[in-house]
Amino acid sequence: MTTQLQSPGREGYFGPFGGQFVPETLRAALDQLTQEYHAAQADPAFAKEFDRCLREIAGRPSMLYYAGRLSEQVGGARIYLKREDLNHTGAHKINNTLGQVLLCRRMGKKRVIAETGAGQHGVATATAAAVFGLTCDVYMGAEDMRRQALNVFRMELMGARVVRVDSGQRTLKDATNEAMRDWMGSVAHTHYIIGSVVGPHPFPTIVRDFQSCIGREARSQMLQTAGRLPDVVVACVGGGSNAAGMFSPFIADKEVELLGVEAGGTGLSFGRHAASISCGRPGILHGSLSFVLQDEDGQTAPVHSISAGLDYPGVGPEHAWWHQMHRVRYTTCDDAAALQAVCTLSRAEGIIPALESAHAVSAAIQRAAELSSDKIVLICLSGRGDKDCNEIADLLAKVAKPAGATAKEGR
């Protein structure tokens, strides 16, 4: 069962999920990338250089932190945080972009492109491109550029060009479409750095592998700190890269409960959330077969989440497989609960989580409350909330107003 869960059967497939549903124009580039990745994996010099980048540029290993005050408040299991928010650029995304930029250099390509939602992957791509002197264009939906203005500025400051996307819902899915269209015409000299475990093979595998430093570190840090593995590991899931990186080294540890948290938005009816596994069904989006949110004609559904990084109608194919195999349980956290979790963690621990990560925090608090104090819940705190502060302030003001009105009436 373990090997079945960990390695795709037919190359590029996780059980029935995955594949390469892309225009013929891109096929050759995917083959080239697959070959280059196999060659890199067999090359000790590549592993050494990647380790150096993770250490010196990303600042790894990231800390494992016992959230004592939060645990006390919750009054259940002991809660630990894997501090991906402390990485350079503020999230786990840098792990993947450093690895992919190294692959890009091996292929002799001089330009990278990326899609971004919250802007964290865009910033991480711009950073890696700056480090290695590559040209970088980042596609970003107009709505996300508004929500994440600070990250737009950071990318531009590092020399990247941010390309505004006005099609569709103007969010992550549409930015991904535009990046793929760019790649259709630029594939000879450009590498597309996909930011999550989505897209056609080999991207889901490559991104998972580059992100698996999260879970490998966390696993050994837990053994060192607590002398045992955690009982529950929790991560948020949009496309699912931080979760894949966190979960994959724990997949073989059957006693460890794995919990993926999708964006519940403002409710689980059509168009109001981004919970692809919880509410979707198998379908094809952006080159792979996985769980997707579609209408009955196969058109991609509109999605909503408070967090730009989770605002995506699909999910990585390996998550679909883990779900189908019942190895990972997927649940949802709505906008309001995520916002609440931002406040809770900020006050209890002095850590402001990204809105994405707050979904994991919220579900983890709920799960920890059900458990006794001899249990351990480990959260992947995938990113910091600095980028979200303006958005959070606006949202809290909106929440506070009606609450204030009610209080007045009460008096």
Add this chain to the structure above:
Amino acid sequence: MGLENNRIVKKFAALRAAGKQTLLPFITAGYPNLETTAAVLRELDGAGVGVCELGIPFTDPVADGPVIQASFTAALAAGVTTRGIFDVVRQFRRAGGELPLAAMVSYSIIFRHGVETFVNEAAEAGLDGLIVPDLPLDESAELERFAAGGGLALVLLIAPTTPAERRLEIARHSRGFIYYISVAGITGERTALPEQTLAAVAELRRHTDTPVCVGFGISNATTVREVWRAADGAIVGSAIVKRMEEHAGATPQEIAGVVGKFVRELMA
């Protein structure tokens, strides 16, 4: 079930016998409405084009440029569905329409309907072929099987980036014709044909009897004639859809007239 009676296959056989090349216009089905699609099909049937490609609107067409994307978005906003488009095809056939029709459709849509269901409904409606721009050969076995069983020609695509041996493999599996993509890029009008296109098509034709048609970036009569020097047909999409967009407020008959006039110019 063979494809001897397939309209696309028969059309190209007749064209080859007559030593003629042809034009394959693409229109976005349901744009700006289904009545226009019906009117354009009737117009094209009389204009003597080879095959009409009916683009099924999709929310995320990664191979398409801004013109076709915008038409897809508008059609979907107006409530166009695959079944609505099949109804138009069915009525066109009932009224005696003989124009060969190929649906250009994302595999996302086919998969959601179910491969077998989609093929059966498309064949029953009167479509003759399927072109699935986001389904490479490696993933196409299931659709290939059902399409063959349903009498539909599954047209496969070859790109400038496709390696030589793979081109021949694709050519062996393609039915009706082979769609040669002239540029590595998305659909949209371009001023000239890339130099290597004609040589690539000529090379392909040395190895296959299946007709070869060239698409992506073809927008004027000069380029169409250039394509005809090597290929069996030229595919024109964005240039037609752009003209439909410019007349989107007109009546179905008027838009059909605009398309008919342009198509005749391209073939002149």
